[in-house]
Amino acid sequence: MSGIQRATGMQDTLPDDWPYWDLVMNTATRLARDYGFDRIDIPILEYTELFERGVGTASDVFVQKEMYTIAEPNGKDLSLRPEFTAGVTRAFLENGMGSWSQPVKLFMFGPIFRRERPQAGRYRQHSQFNAEIMGEMDPASDIEVMMLAMNLYRELGYRGLAFQLNSTGCRACRPAYVAKLSAYLRQFEDQLGDVDKERLAKNPLRVLDSKAPGMDELLADAPHLVDHLCDDCADHFGELRQLLDALDQRYTVNFRLVRGLDYYEKTVFEVWAEGIGAQAALCGGGRYDLSPEIGGHSVPSVGFGSGVERIILGLKEAGIEPPAAVEPPVLIAHFGGVTKVAATQLAFRLRHAGIGTWVAFASGRRSMKSQMREADKRAVRYVLVLGESEIEKGVIAVRPMQGGEQTIVDSTQIVTWLKEAGC
RNA sequence: GCGGGUGUGGUGUAGGGGUUAACACGUCUGGUUGUGGCCCAGAAGAUCGUGGGUUCAAAUCCCACCACUCGCCCCA
Incomplete structure (x- = not known):
C-alpha cells in the first residue's frame, strides 16, 4: 500500500489482541499485589543524562546508538526510556522513598523504546512489566522477584519453563575472574569470530554469551564465575539456591548467562520458554544498585523486566486462548x-x-x-x-x-x- | 549497522512482456409488504511497494531505494 505507514518497529495493537493484553496485565497485576507490590508509573521521557549515567556506564551501545533522543532548546536533551531501572531509581530518590517502610516494592507497565532492528518478539517500541524490590539485600527478596515472574508465566499457562541462574559477582570479585577468563579465552583467540574477538578486548564476559558455533566446546573448560565469588557473593548465591531448593524450584546454573546491562551484580536470572524465535527469554533480571550512579546513597535492589509482546507471542504459539472480550448482548x-x-x-x-x-x-x-x-x-x-x-x-x-x-x-x-x- | 527472504484489492493467493489484472474469504446492498445464519444476484475496493531504466508495449525484464520479515550485534 502507499501512503504513510507505521514507523519501523512499531506495532498497532488491534482489538483482537486486547484479550491477550488484558489477560497478561490483569494476571500480572493480581500476582504483584498478592506479593505486596504497589503500582508506580514514571515518565516515558527522562533527561538523557539519567540514562547516560544509569545505563550508560553499563552499556554504551544503548545510550549512543539505541536511544531515541529529543534535542531541547535549553540543552537538556530528553530521551525515550530504553528501560525502567534508571527511571525508578530516580523516582525512588526524588520522592524520598528511602524514608518509606523498607524495602519498597514496586511494579510498573509501560512502553520502552530501543532503536534496534526488529525481529520476532522484539520491537522498537515494546511494553514491559517490571517489578523491583528496592532497599533490600536479603536473597529472599531475590526469590520473591524471581517467583513473581515464574508464577506469572505459570498462571498464564506456559509449560516447560526454566530458571536460568547465575551470579555476576560484585566489584570486589568480578575483576579477578574477568582476568582469569580473558587468559583462558586468549588461548583460543584465533578460533574466535570477529565479534567475539572484539568482545574479548572490550568486555570478555560477553564472550560467554556468544551464539557462534563451536562455543560450547571452546568454553568447556572455561572458569565459572560462581567458583570465583568473594565470600559475600558466595553466601548470597548459596542462600538463594537453598531457598530455591526449599521451594522445589528447578533451575539451571548457567555460567554463560551474562546480562547485557552489566550494572547487575550478584544475582542474574532469566526465565526461558521454548518457541519464541531466537528470543527464548521471557524476562531478564537481577540485582543492581544504580542509585550511586545518579547521585544517591546505596539502594540495593533486585528486579526484572518482561516484554508483554513477547509473552503474548508465546501464548499464541502455545495455543493458549484468553477469555473472549465481552460484547453487547x-x-x-x-x-x-x-x-x-x-x-x-x-x-x-x-x-x-x-x-x-x-x-x-x-x-x-x-x-x-x-x-x-x-x-x-x-x-x-x-x-x-x-x-x-x-x-x-x-x-x-x-x-x-x-x-x-x-x-x-x-x-x-x-x-x-x-x-x-x-x- | 550487517546478512538472507518477501513485496499484486481489507486478508490469503493466481498471473511471469501485449488492449477491461483473476480467484477465494471478507465488506456493503438487494432477493417485494418490518426479521439473521445457508443459498442467489449485484456493488464497492488494487494505477500490481516506490522511483528510474530497457521496449512500440512492463504487474511481468534490469537497477536503486523503501517497507515487511527472519537472523547477527544488542536485548524483554
Whole structure:
C-alpha cells in the first residue's frame, strides 16, 4: 500500500489482541499485589543524562546508538526510556522513598523504546512489566522477584519453563575472574569470530554469551564465575539456591548467562520458554544498585523486566486462548424517522441500566434483513425491534437470536426482562 | 549497522512482456409488504511497494531505494 505507514518497529495493537493484553496485565497485576507490590508509573521521557549515567556506564551501545533522543532548546536533551531501572531509581530518590517502610516494592507497565532492528518478539517500541524490590539485600527478596515472574508465566499457562541462574559477582570479585577468563579465552583467540574477538578486548564476559558455533566446546573448560565469588557473593548465591531448593524450584546454573546491562551484580536470572524465535527469554533480571550512579546513597535492589509482546507471542504459539472480550448482548433495530429517535432513547436507557447495546445506524432507510444480518455478525443474543406499531402500543418486539420464540415485551419492562434473561 | 527472504484489492493467493489484472474469504446492498445464519444476484475496493531504466508495449525484464520479515550485534 502507499501512503504513510507505521514507523519501523512499531506495532498497532488491534482489538483482537486486547484479550491477550488484558489477560497478561490483569494476571500480572493480581500476582504483584498478592506479593505486596504497589503500582508506580514514571515518565516515558527522562533527561538523557539519567540514562547516560544509569545505563550508560553499563552499556554504551544503548545510550549512543539505541536511544531515541529529543534535542531541547535549553540543552537538556530528553530521551525515550530504553528501560525502567534508571527511571525508578530516580523516582525512588526524588520522592524520598528511602524514608518509606523498607524495602519498597514496586511494579510498573509501560512502553520502552530501543532503536534496534526488529525481529520476532522484539520491537522498537515494546511494553514491559517490571517489578523491583528496592532497599533490600536479603536473597529472599531475590526469590520473591524471581517467583513473581515464574508464577506469572505459570498462571498464564506456559509449560516447560526454566530458571536460568547465575551470579555476576560484585566489584570486589568480578575483576579477578574477568582476568582469569580473558587468559583462558586468549588461548583460543584465533578460533574466535570477529565479534567475539572484539568482545574479548572490550568486555570478555560477553564472550560467554556468544551464539557462534563451536562455543560450547571452546568454553568447556572455561572458569565459572560462581567458583570465583568473594565470600559475600558466595553466601548470597548459596542462600538463594537453598531457598530455591526449599521451594522445589528447578533451575539451571548457567555460567554463560551474562546480562547485557552489566550494572547487575550478584544475582542474574532469566526465565526461558521454548518457541519464541531466537528470543527464548521471557524476562531478564537481577540485582543492581544504580542509585550511586545518579547521585544517591546505596539502594540495593533486585528486579526484572518482561516484554508483554513477547509473552503474548508465546501464548499464541502455545495455543493458549484468553477469555473472549465481552460484547453487547443486544441490538436495536428500527426503521428511521421517529423510530430512530425512539431507538436512540432506548439504547441509552439500556446502557444506563448496564446493558451493553448496539443500535443499527442508517442514514436512510435500511431493510430489516440488513439489520438482522448485522445482529448476526455481532453475535448478539437479542434484537429489539422498535417500529411504528411497537411505539404505538408501547411495546418492543424481542427476537432471540439463539433460538426461541419472538416475544412482545412492554416497553417499561424491557430492562427487567433483559436482566432476567441474563443480559 | 550487517546478512538472507518477501513485496499484486481489507486478508490469503493466481498471473511471469501485449488492449477491461483473476480467484477465494471478507465488506456493503438487494432477493417485494418490518426479521439473521445457508443459498442467489449485484456493488464497492488494487494505477500490481516506490522511483528510474530497457521496449512500440512492463504487474511481468534490469537497477536503486523503501517497507515487511527472519537472523547477527544488542536485548524483554
